[in-house]
Every structure is written in C-alpha cells, then in structure tokens.
Amino acid sequence: MTQDTLNLIRPDDWHIHFRDGDMLKTVVPATASVFRRAIVMPNLVPPVTTAAAARAYRQRILDACPPGSNFQPLMTAYLTETLDPDDLAAGHAAGDLTAVKLYPAGATTNSDAGVRDIRKVDATLKRMAEIGMPLLVHGEVTDPAIDIFDREAVFIERVLKPLMDRLPDLKIVLEHITTRQAVDYVATAGDHLAATITPHHMEINRTDIFRGGIRPHLYCLPIAKREEHRQAVRAAAVSGNPRFFLGTDSAPHPVHAKEAACGCAGIYNAPGALSVYAGMFEADGALDKLEGFASLNGPKFYGLPVNEEKVTLRKTGWTVPDVVTTGGDPILPYHAGETLPWAVV
Ligand code: DOR
Ligand code: ZN
Numbered sequence: 001m002t003q004d005t006l007n008l009i010r011p012d013d014w015h016i017h018f019r020d021g022d023m024l025k026t027v028v029p030a031t032a033s034v035f036r037r038a039i040v041m042p043n044l045v046p047p048v049t050t051a052a053a054a055r056a057y058r059q060r061i062l063d064a065c066p067p068g069s070n071f072q073p074l075m076t077a078y079l080t081e082t083l084d085p086d087d088l089a090a091g092h093a094a095g096d097l098t099a100v101k102l103y104p105a106g107a108t109t110n111s112d113a114g115v116r117d118i119r120k121v122d123a124t125l126k127r128m129a130e131i132g133m134p135l136l137v138h139g140e141v142t143d144p145a146i147d148i149f150d151r152e153a154v155f156i157e158r159v160l161k162p163l164m165d166r167l168p169d170l171k172i173v174l175e176h177i178t179t180r181q182a183v184d185y186v187a188t189a190g191d192h193l194a195a196t197i198t199p200h201h202m203e204i205n206r207t208d209i210f211r212g213g214i215r216p217h218l219y220c221l222p223i224a225k226r227e228e229h230r231q232a233v234r235a236a237a238v239s240g241n242p243r244f245f246l247g248t249d250s251a252p253h254p255v256h257a258k259e260a261a262c263g264c265a266g267i268y269n270a271p272g273a274l275s276v277y278a279g280m281f282e283a284d285g286a287l288d289k290l291e292g293f294a295s296l297n298g299p300k301f302y303g304l305p306v307n308e309e310k311v312t313l314r315k316t317g318w319t320v321p322d323v324v325t326t327g328g329d330p331i332l333p334y335h336a337g338e339t340l341p342w343a344v345v
Pocket of ligand 2: 017
C-alpha cells in the first residue's frame with residue numbers, strides 16, 4: 001500500500017540564510033510556517049559578530065514571522081580572528097547565541113571577514129569547547145591552487161582533522177556536505193562531529209549545473225560534485241545515522257545577482273524544502289527515516305529538546321511558486337513552477 005499521509009514531529013532547519021531588510025521580510029515566512037526552529041547564519045554585511053547584534057537580528061526575524069507563529073530563530077556569531085570569547089560565552093549562557101560559524105575568508109558569499117589562519121582562533125575555540133558551544137563549519141579550503149571540486153575533501157585533511165585532534169571536546173557541525181570523503185569522515189569521527197545535508201546536494205550533481213546550458217540557479221557553495229558523491233550524500237541522509245540531519249542552506253539572491261557575468265552562489269530552496277526532502281526519502285524507500293533526519297537527530301546533537309508539535313504532509317501535489325518577489329526584485333526558488341508530490345498541510 002502506498003502511503004499518502006505523513007505525520008512528523010515538526011522539523012527544524014539547522015542551516016538557513018535569512019539576509020536582512022526587505023529580503024528578510026520576504027523569506028522568513030516560508031521557513032517559519034514549516035519549521036519550529038532554524039539555525040540562522042550570520043553572514044550579513046557587516047556580519048553578526050556580537051551577542052547584542054545577534055539579539056537585534058533575532059528580533060528583526062521575529063518581527064517578520066506570520067502572526068501567531070511560534071518560530072524560534074537560533075542565532076549564530078560569525079567567527080573572526082578578533083571575536084571576544086567573553087561576549088560569546090555570555091551570549092551563549094543567555095540563550096542569545098547557539099553556535100559560532102566558521103567561514104574561511106573568501107570561501108563564499110560575504111566571507112571576507114572570515115578566518116585566514118585557524119590557529120589565531122584557537123583560544124576562542126578552546127573556550128567554546130569548555131562551554132559546549134558548537135562550531136559550525138563551512139568546510140572548504142580557499143587556496144586558489146586547489147580545484148573547486150576538491151576544496152571540501154582537502155579541508156577535511158588539512159583543517160578539520162587537525163582541529164579535532166587539537167580540540168577533541170569541541171562539538172562541530174560540518175555544514176552542507178557534498179562528498180563521499182565528508183560522509184565517510186563524519187560517520188566514523190565520533191559523537192562530537194555531525195553534518196547537515198541540503199536538498200540540492202541530495203538531488204543534483206555537477207553535470208546538472210550544465211544541463212543544456214549553464215544554470216546559475218543551481219550554483220552554490222560547496223559546488224555540487226560528481227554523481228558518485230551525490231549518491232554517497234544521499235545515502236547518508238536516508239540511512240538513519242543520527243550524525244546526519246536536515247539543513248537546507250536556503251540562500252536567496254535576487255535573479256539579477258544570480259544571472260550575471262559573475263553570478264553569486266546560493267540556492268533559495270526554503271519554499272519547497274520539506275516537500276523535496278519527503279519526495280527523495282520516499283523514492284529511496286526510506287520515509288520511515290525522514291523524522292529522524294528532520295526532527296530528531298539535530299536536537300539530539302545540539303542538546304536541545306525535541307519539538308512537541310507535529311506537521312502533516314499529504315500526497316496531493318504542491319506547486320512551487322514560479323517566482324518570489326522582494327522589494328521589486330524577483331528571486332527564483334529551487335524547483336520553481338514544478339509540482340512536487342508532497343504538500344505540507
Ligand atoms: O551557496 C552558498 N550561498 N553557500 C554559502 O556558503 C553561502 C550562501 C550565501 O550566503 O549565499
Ligand atoms: Zn550556508
């Protein structure tokens with residue numbers, strides 16, 4: 001018998017970009033109406049680097065939630081070589097900062113203020129390990145000599161493994177993994193390391209970016225890899241292994257910034273994210289593993305309670321909007337205009 005209703009503990013999104021201003025007001029409702037909590041990335045211009053800035057940003061997000069929403073943004077600080085460990089620790093204790101995000105400088109959108117020399121932040125990371133504050137990692141090296149498709153695998157060898165050896169008590173989330181190397185390492189590195197997996201990295205490979213022409217809306221960082229890597233990431237997501245959990249990396253950019261001579265990285269997948277995940281878990285015969293991935297594994301790793309509410313999906317079909325408009329600018333959602341099998345009720 002095929003299943004046509006899914007009741008899940010309401011999921012959380014452990015990796016989201018909300019931006020600010022008009023864009024924030026436009027994109028927050030898509031996430032807040034489906035997810036109970038989300039880890040909000042701090043790569044604004046200027047980045048969120050203090051507990052006070054995170055508190056103010058959280059309030060702007062709450063102001064953009066639909067009336068009656070109980071959505072809870074979990075805030076992060078952007079790791080720089082000059083961040084104040086006392087401010088981080090106080091923000092963490094007060095509940096204003098859940099985690100800290102490491103962007104290697106130059107690795108991706110708005111990462112210029114990021115870390116150039118990881119050894120310069122060791123004292124901050126040591127403090128985080130002591131207080132149980134997780135480090136969220138954009139795991140790509142920025143060495144221009146390293147091929148863009150190898151940057152994640154090289155990061156694991158050059159940066160992540162030595163870091164875990166130096167600070168074995170630090171909790172780390174390797175964000176938006178894209179390679180077999182990441183899957184294998186996360187599966188074997190012990191219970192202080194976990195990974196988020198996006199819908200697009202479960203679904204597309206690098207050939208899809210060039211299907212019939214260049215498709216800028218499928219360009220994100222880390223860039224999609226060869227098919228064998230997509231299969232490894234997908235298998236990890238649907239495996240039921242608690243080290244892997246849902247993080248969309250929904251990263252909206254206006255169409256003019258994507259369809260440009262030098263287009264920016266990021267896929268806006270928030271509108272259909274849960275439907276896309278559900279379709280893939282079903283296709284892989286793993287619908288029974290979706291709740292773990294979407295609603296249980298993340299809170300367990302972060303040491304947070306599991307949500308009490310439920311969400312229902314029905315197999316009635318749901319069409320992703322063709323376009324979302326913000327401040328007069330169009331944004332193209334992932335799977336724009338396509339009908340997905342599962343609708344969030
Ligand atoms: O594709 C991406 N877009 N990857 C990132 O790491 C950042 C994000 C963004 O902020 O646009
Ligand atoms: Zn991201």
